[in-house]
């Protein structure tokens with residue numbers, strides 16, 4: 444299967460507060476961006492990678508990825524994650540016109556094992572139009588009112604926490620981006636709203652999104668040493 448991966452990396456990393464965009468933050472000497480792209484390439488199943496970079500850091504990200512292989516391209520992202528994915532998706536029509544599948548993978552999920560990438564692609568190859576990696580929710584989940592008083596306890600057996608890469612057939616993702624104007628926190632959310640079924644595969648604890656300095660500490664002490 445001819446697969447292109449879009450990597451939104453244009454966020455500011457406000458919650459991490461490292462003073463540089465989160466994707467450029469190093470973990471044991473290698474940036475989150477470089478690690479995320481390496482994980483995609485290590486799956487041996489992704490032909491092109493298109494990174495959406497912050498406008499003012501585009502050159503630096505290009506340099507960062509210079510050794511990542513010939514199929515890696517950097518484009519300018521936008522103000523919201525959706526804008527960045529949209530920019531990379533538009534670029535994919537020029538860079539990877541024959542792609543049969545599109546993955547969207549957060550640079551911030553830099554330690555996602557290549558096996559998760561392969562499972563998402565396998566599900567697409569099996570005929571799915573949209574696929575997300577998920578994990579069961581470990582905590583008990585409650586709904587609260589505006590004062591923080593508990594209303595009820597949600598049956599968590601039906602809940603899943605969603606990760607990336609999310610996989611799509613190109614037509615379905617393009618149609619979802621064309622028809623839905625609003626901002627979504629994930630790409631499958633747009634596809635769901637367009638009425639397409641979204642399948643799930645098993646995610647991985649190492650695919651966590653590096654959001655806070657606590658997550659970065661986990662990355663430095665647990666995830667990076669486990670991967671090399």
Ligand code: CTP
Nearest residue numbers: 451452453454455456457458522523527550551
């Ligand atoms: N992202 C992007 N363009 C944006 C906003 C986010 O490409 N305008 C990317 C981020 O770089 C990240 C992914 O989307 O790889 C998930 O976003 P998040 O974890 O929220 O990263 P940031 O937006 O950078 O962090 P924060 O919300 O703390 O500022």
Ligand code: MG
Nearest residue numbers: 454455456524
């Ligand atoms: Mg954000």
